[in-house]
Amino acid sequence: AQSVAQPEDQVNVAEGNPLTVKCTYSVSGNPYLFWYVQYPNRGLQFLLKYITGDNLVKGSYGFEAEFNKSQTSFHLKKPSALVSDSALYFCAVRDGNSGNTPLVFGKGTRLSVIA
Amino acid sequence: GAVVSQHPSRVICKSGTSVKIECRSLDFQATTMFWYRQFPKQSLMLMATSNEGSKATYEQGVEKDKFLINHASLTLSTLTVTSAHPEDSSFYICSATPPGLAGGPHEQFFGPGTRLTVL
Numbered sequence: 704a705q706s707v708a709q710p711e712d713q714v715n716v717a718e719g720n721p722l723t724v725k726c727t728y729s730v731s732g733n734p735y736l737f738w739y740v741q742y743p744n745r746g747l748q749f750l751l752k753y754i755t756g757d758n759l760v761k762g763s764y765g766f767e768a769e770f771n772k773s774q775t776s777f778h779l780k781k782p783s784a785l786v787s788d789s790a791l792y793f794c795a796v797r798d799g800n801s802g803n804t805p806l807v808f809g810k811g812t813r814l815s816v817i818a
Numbered sequence: 819g820a821v822v823s824q825h826p827s828r829v830i831c832k833s834g835t836s837v838k839i840e841c842r843s844l845d846f847q848a849t850t851m852f853w854y855r856q857f858p859k860q861s862l863m864l865m866a867t868s869n870e871g872s873k874a875t876y877e878q879g880v881e882k883d884k885f886l887i888n889h890a891s892l893t894l895s896t897l898t899v900t901s902a903h904p905e906d907s908s909f910y911i912c913s914a915t916p917p918g919l920a921g922g923p924h925e926q927f928f929g930p931g932t933r934l935t936v937l
Contacts, residue, residue: 712859735923746822746911746928747862754923793861803921805852805913810861 705730707796709809716784717817724779724812726794733799736777737806738768741791750792753777764788784816821845822914824929831902832937839897839932841868841912847892848914852926853885856909868895902936909933 706729716722728734735754739747751762753770761767768779779792791813795806821844831837841851849870854862866887867875874887884906886898895914899906913926 737925739928744827744909744931744933746824746930749925749927752923752925797921799922801921803850805864805867806926808862811859813859 705796705798705801705807707794707807707809709792709794709812711812712810713813713815715815715817718786719783722781722784722788722814722816724792724794724814726777726779726809727775728777728794728796729775730796730798732801734775734777735797735799736768736770737795737797738762738766738777738779739793739795739808741793741811747793750779784814786816786818789814789816820916820919820927822912822927822929824910824912824932826932827930828933828935830935830937833903834901836898836900837902837934839899839910839912839934841895841897841914841929843893843914843916846914846916848895849892849917850915850920851889851895852913853887853895853897854911854913856911856931862911865897870895899934902934904936907934907936 708727737752738750741747753760758770766781791811793811794809823842825840851868853865856862865880868887868889870889876882889895911931912929
């Protein structure tokens with residue numbers, strides 16, 4: 704079975720400071736990992752994904768994430784937070800051996816960037 | 819590309835009525851669409867997989883007679899909440915992916931969601 708854990712319900716960071724949103728995962732095969740962002744009353748927007756190769760992946764709006772196989776983690780990061788980054792962030796996983804199956808999502812982390 | 823739309827974006831209805839939510843893939847065809855439900859401050863819960871031309875596959879605990887799914891064409895899936903009650907109030911989101919880009923390493927594309935409020 705696949706699962707994703709986002710241990711923090713809420714992350715607060717000052718504007719201009721670096722931010723990290725944590726994610727750990729569990730799959731039986733090779734993981735495909737994704738980050739999405741959701742603004743109020745909106746659908747999910749894709750930010751970035753890890754499939755294979757370089758452990759550090761770069762995505763939209765200056766976000767990046769680092770895949771760590773030994774720690775089964777895929778934390779989302781940004782060097783300098785903006786107030787406009789305030790939103791709900793979801794980590795998701797799909798087992799590489801599972802074919803066309805829907806993504807499994809974490810419970811989400813609300814990021815609040817304070818000016 | 820890969821734009822998914824939903825209609826309506828917001829609906830308020832009386833208890834006991836039925837509500838239909840549409841999910842459309844605007845610039846591609848999708849043989850499979852997914853329907854999710856999101857409660858306030860909670861994650862997305864997969865409700866069902868909608869398959870074009872065949873019956874939907876429902877997740878455990880989801881009442882198929884309550885949440886009717888019809889995937890009548892390659893660009894349209896509908897979710898009908900029958901005899902809605904206040905506990906059905908939620909944010910419903912659909913997802914679709916272009917053929918050849920489904921599953922595996924590919925991301926899913928999501929509609930903007932529909933906020934249902936049952937009075």
